[in-house]
Amino acid sequence: MPQASILVGIVTPALFGFFLTSILLRPERGVVSFLVRLSLGWGVGVGCFSILLFFLMISPINPRFLPWIEVAAAGCLVAAYFLSIRGRGGYDEDFSAPSRRQGWIALMAGVVFIIVMAAAAYVFAAKVAITPEGEWDAWMTWNLRAKAFYYFQDNWDKPINYIYGWTHLDYPLLLPLSVTRLWMLSQSASHSIEPIIIAFLFTFSLPLMVFSFICSLRGAALGLAAGGALLSAETVYLLGGWLYADLPLTFYITASVGLAAMATEKPERAGRTWALAGLCAGLAAWTKNEGMLFLVVIIGAVGAVTLARSGWRQAARRLGMIGVGIAAPTITLIAFKLAIPSQNFLIRSNSLERILDSLTDPERYASIVIGVTYEIFHYGGFVVAGNHFSAPVLALIFLAAWGPRKGSMRLEAIQISLVCLAAMLAGYSTVYLLSPLDINFQILTTVSRLLTHVWPLFLLCVMLAASRDQENESTAPVPAEESAKNRDP
Amino acid sequence: MIGPSIYSAGRMAVITVCLALFTVSAIKQALTHHSLYEAFFKPDRKGDNYSPMQLKEIALRPVLPDSGVELAGYYSDLYEVGYSKWGNFFRARYVALPLILTRFHPSQPLVLVEMSSADGVKEFCLKWGYKVSREGAPGVALLEKAP
Incomplete structure (x- = not known):
């Protein structure tokens, strides 16, 4: 029964992730809190299980025991959750009653969210019906590697040995191993439904997660608008339909920064939330090499912002908790990188002379600035009367009309998100600058994907900067006052 | 109080337009892909x-x-x-595409193939001088260069 095996292969990590996030997040009662855990749970669970499979493959334990080990792990976690909630007080979701204006906007945004989700699901379905194997990177790299791991599960060094002609050996393994484990459970790698299911769940967990984060922090109207705005950039669900690893990476980056925002805005019992943010950052690094940049960025952003606002003790405490979360994926990544005999092609094909040439070439700087700026102003959105209103521009117009919160730039959550956004863009630009490949080709083929990685971070900043309710603005707490109580216990 | 209410109405109008454009953008993509889908399966x-x-x-x-x-x-x-x-x-x-899994060059020592049948594997071996090293499901095999 391959269908039953696939179902088990999806439900087990989703349960594992749901209960892990439930243990680590602030105990809160309500639908939105449930949605946060649900949307995070799938990604967290599947990421953790890919790590488990990696260590099973390199250990003497037969990988055929995988389903039993997974079920035992999920069962232990469910038991741990029910033990952990005994005697633990919970919090009610702190929603103030929405104003009439917010109620109307929530209604409109709700309709918009449903329509864009349906449209995105249709595009995804049409895309995978036409190209069930995904686009170039999916069948050349990610799923090809997954097949290699499936066929050589008892001889794990073959899929990472260059003599067999695999492409991009150094790419991390979260996605390939997640596909492999579903193929192992269904005992066949001859159909492409498994990668499609994984891509679908990542693609549509992302808007649900953005909605639930914003809804939890700023209310339903802004949450629904954020979900709608996210999917107004078609690259999000197209990358999902192409079965690329960029969408899982975007998922983990968004989860990590969103959790950091929650930890700063809901500081009660936030220590474990920082650990979960760290785990998601680690899983980002275990998904794509760009995730390693993000790992450095989130550590730097949380460290710098906390140090500037609350001193080194608080910064050390937060970074310590992030470090706890990061540990498992990072150790796995290091083990993998040490095991493979290959360097990234951007490093392998480069030289000091070439780097110096690139650094002193003004045309290269101009190409990067023009290429990235052009893409930002043509990213998603819609053309009205010959003018392209890109999705980021529409989101800013939305913020201006809604009304920004007074002193929003002083909010710690926004500062961390903005530093992450700026640092990721700076990091990507630096890679463009130093890359040995033709700069125009590289910008043309990658810039929209790279912008997609940080597009939800931009939306988080925009929606967190919106006033809670324009009509009650005078009664809203002043961020500077909030910062005084934003101390992790 | 006419001024503030017009101001507020204007803001609501802009918010509505933004939400409408988010929707139109997604619907436009759905329609485009519907045409592509129809063309593909004609x-x-x-x-x-x-x-x-x-x-x-x-x-x-x-x-x-x-x-x-x-x-x-x-x-x-x-x-x-x-x-x-x-x-x-x-x-x-x-x-x-599904016929061949690894990048292939006739000098490659090993190649993993996934054909529609075992005959496809035989045909491949004959054409390129390989022999079956290990067989998986019918049509799936790891081939090694024949001496």
Whole structure:
């Protein structure tokens, strides 16, 4: 029964992730809190299980025991959750009653969210019906590697040995191993439904997660608008339909920064939330090499912002908790990188002379600035009367009309998100600058994907900067006052 | 109080327009992909003129082992053939693609293939001088270069 095996292969990590996030997040009662855990749970669970499979493959334990080990792990976690909630007080979701204006906007945004989700699901379905194997990177790299791991599960060094002609050996393994484990459970790698299911769940967990984060922090109207705005950039669900690893990476980056925002805005019992943010950052690094940049960025952003606002003790405490979360994926990544005999092609094909040439070439700087700026102003959105209103521009117009919160730039959550956004863009630009490949080709083929990685971070900043309710603005707490109580216990 | 209410109405109008544009953008994509989907599954496509053997020939075309140019040969050929009706290009490519899993060069010591049947594996071995090293499901095999 391959269908039953696939179902088990999806439900087990989703349960594992749901209960892990439930243990680590602030105990809160309500639908939105449930949605946060649900949307995070799938990604967290599947990421953790890919790590488990990696260590099973390199250990003497037969990988055929995988389903039993997974079920035992999920069962232990469910038991741990029910033990952990005994005697633990919970919090009610702190929603103030929405104003009439917010109620109307929530209604409109709700309709918009449903329509864009349906449209995105249709595009995804049409895309995978036409190209069930995904686009170039999916069948050349990610799923090809997954097949290699499936066929050589008892001889794990073959899929990472260059003599067999695999492409991009150094790419991390979260996605390939997640596909492999579903193929192992269904005992066949001859159909492409498994990668499609994984891509679908990542693609549509992302808007649900953005909605639930914003809804939890700023209310339903802004949450629904954020979900709608996210999917107004078609690259999000197209990358999902192409079965690329960029969408899982975007998922983990968004989860990590969103959790950091929650930890700063809901500081009660936030220590474990920082650990979960760290785990998601680690899983980002275990998904794509760009995730390693993000790992450095989130550590730097949380460290710098906390140090500037609350001193080194608080910064050390937060970074310590992030470090706890990061540990498992990072150790796995290091083990993998040490095991493979290959360097990234951007490093392998480069030289000091070439780097110096690139650094002193003004045309290269101009190409990067023009290429990235052009893409930002043509990213998603819609053309009205010959003018392209890109999705980021529409989101800013939305913020201006809604009304920004007074002193929003002083909010710690926004500062961390903005530093992450700026640092990721700076990091990507630096890679463009130093890359040995033709700069125009590289910008043309990658810039929209790279912008997609940080597009939800931009939306988080925009929606967190919106006033809670324009009509009650005078009664809203002043961020500077909030910062005084934003101390992790 | 007319001023503030007009101001507020104006803001609501802008918010509504933004939400409408988010929706229109997604609907436009859905309609575009609906057309692509219909075009792809239309019965009168040029790509259907490929016989299974021709598709296999395309897939088995030797390619250079260096990264970056692998598969580019047959990619370009299919692209030229199918470009005028892009659907053919995809169809042809994906019929051909599952036949071979690793990048392939006739000098490669090992190659993993996934054919539609065991006969396909035999045919491949005969054509390129390989022998079966290990068999998986019917049509799936790890081949090693025959001495």
